[in-house]
Amino acid sequence: MGEVSQINAIEFYCGIGGTHFALKGKGVEYTLTHALSSVFPGLSKPINVIAAFDINTTTNSIYKCNFPATKLYQNNIQGLSAASLDKFDAQLWTMSPPCQPFTLKGNLKGKEDRRCDSFKALLASLDEMKRAPRWIFIENVSNFYSTSMHSILIETLNSVGYEIEEYILSPVQFGIPNSRPRYYLMASRKEGRVEYHSHLYHSIEGVGEFEASKIEDYLSNNEEIEYLPSVKIEQNNISIVESSAITSSCFTKSYTQYLVGCGSYLRDSKGIRPFSPREVASLMSFPYSFSWPEHITHKQVYRALGNSVNVAVVSKLLERLLQV
Numbered sequence: 001m002g003e004v005s006q007i008n009a010i011e012f013y014c015g016i017g018g019t020h021f022a023l024k025g026k027g028v029e030y031t032l033t034h035a036l037s038s039v040f041p042g043l044s045k046p047i048n049v050i051a052a053f054d055i056n057t058t059t060n061s062i063y064k065c066n067f068p069a070t071k072l073y074q075n076n077i078q079g080l081s082a083a084s085l086d087k088f089d090a091q092l093w094t095m096s097p098p099c100q101p102f103t104l105k106g107n108l109k110g111k112e113d114r115r116c117d118s119f120k121a122l123l124a125s126l127d128e129m130k131r132a133p134r135w136i137f138i139e140n141v142s143n144f145y146s147t148s149m150h151s152i153l154i155e156t157l158n159s160v161g162y163e164i165e166e167y168i169l170s171p172v173q174f175g176i177p178n179s180r181p182r183y184y185l186m187a188s189r190k191e192g193r194v195e196y197h198s199h200l201y202h203s204i205e206g207v208g209e210f211e212a213s214k215i216e217d218y219l220s221n222n223e224e225i226e227y228l229p230s231v232k233i234e235q236n237n238i239s240i241v242e243s244s245a246i247t248s249s250c251f252t253k254s255y256t257q258y259l260v261g262c263g264s265y266l267r268d269s270k271g272i273r274p275f276s277p278r279e280v281a282s283l284m285s286f287p288y289s290f291s292w293p294e295h296i297t298h299k300q301v302y303r304a305l306g307n308s309v310n311v312a313v314v315s316k317l318l319e320r321l322l323q324v
């Protein structure tokens with residue numbers, strides 16, 4: 001398979017477009033300004049996201065606000081046929097399928113969970129397609145690696161002829177003060193069936209050590225944020241960080257709805273407060289330009305970000321996948 005000058009991509013389960021920012025090499029200004037300069041140069045090839053799919057109306061309105069020119073389909077992915085997917089003739093597919101089937105809160109039902117149906121359907125299409133994508137990028141929770149759905153994924157990709165690299169990476173490894181360990185799979189299509197060599201990487205080859213940046217580098221000082229009442233703090237085992245910290249806990253979709261296990265809170269001279277949606281976005285390496293429509297509430301932004309990706313980590317992986 002030869003050199004390509006432009007890559008056409010489809011973004012499945014696009015959410016608010018964290019992967020789209022990564023494909024554009026955006027979202028790394030924070031990282032670039034703080035500590036990691038020159039390590040995230042962005043992708044060298046122009047990438048054109050020709051279609052994005054998601055059923056969620058809230059995240060779709062945020063996506064449209066950030067990528068108005070991208071054709072966004074508010075469709076159930078399960079209904080896409082191999083023939084309709086062939087028509088896009090995309091060289092790259094990116095996917096962040098729902099993670100609930102692989103989490104304790106979602107009862108760990110794996111492939112038996114109906115929320116896996118669309119992912120299974122997409123994988124089945126690969127086998128039937130005449131123009132299957134040359135590259136596939138998948139993101140999910142770390143636990144995905146040890147599930148029955150992972151076995152289906154690997155078997156399908158290998159039988160269609162994809163060589164696979166698998167990772168578990170967290171932004172803290174890249175000097176970003178936020179923990180978000182996630183499973184990533186990168187697949188490149190070869191000719192004929194390939195064998196699977198199970199190996200889970202915990203770093204990216206050729207990508208060296210990073211100087212840690214601090215929480216204070218990601219704060220915005222001009223936002224009104226409510227501080228926590230002290231009674232709540234005393235009663236709970238909340239993750240609290242100071243501005244000098246070099247890590248914070250993973251922000252989930254329930255951040256601020258539940259105090260424990262959904263992300264860190266910041267202690268400053270005035271008390272303890274949640275990170276603002278803008279600050280959470282920054283800790284997840286979203287660019288300064290990331291925005292949302294006025295009717296979207298803070299709770300909705302936290303929820304959407306909690307389901308999203310760290311843009312800088314995804315960007316770094318895509319850079320490796322697409323080097324041809």
Ligand SMILES: C[S@@+](CC[C@H](N)C(=O)[O-])C[C@H]1O[C@@H](n2cnc3c(N)ncnc32)[C@H](O)[C@@H]1O
Pocket residue numbers: 013014015016017018019053054055056059075076077078096097098099118304307308309
């Ligand atoms: C883990 S989130 C993906 C987040 C995304 N990477 C981002 O940056 O925001 C999974 C997304 O899949 C969407 N989704 C789940 N099932 C779907 C289906 N059958 N068809 C289309 N979208 C679906 C959800 O609405 C959700 O936005």
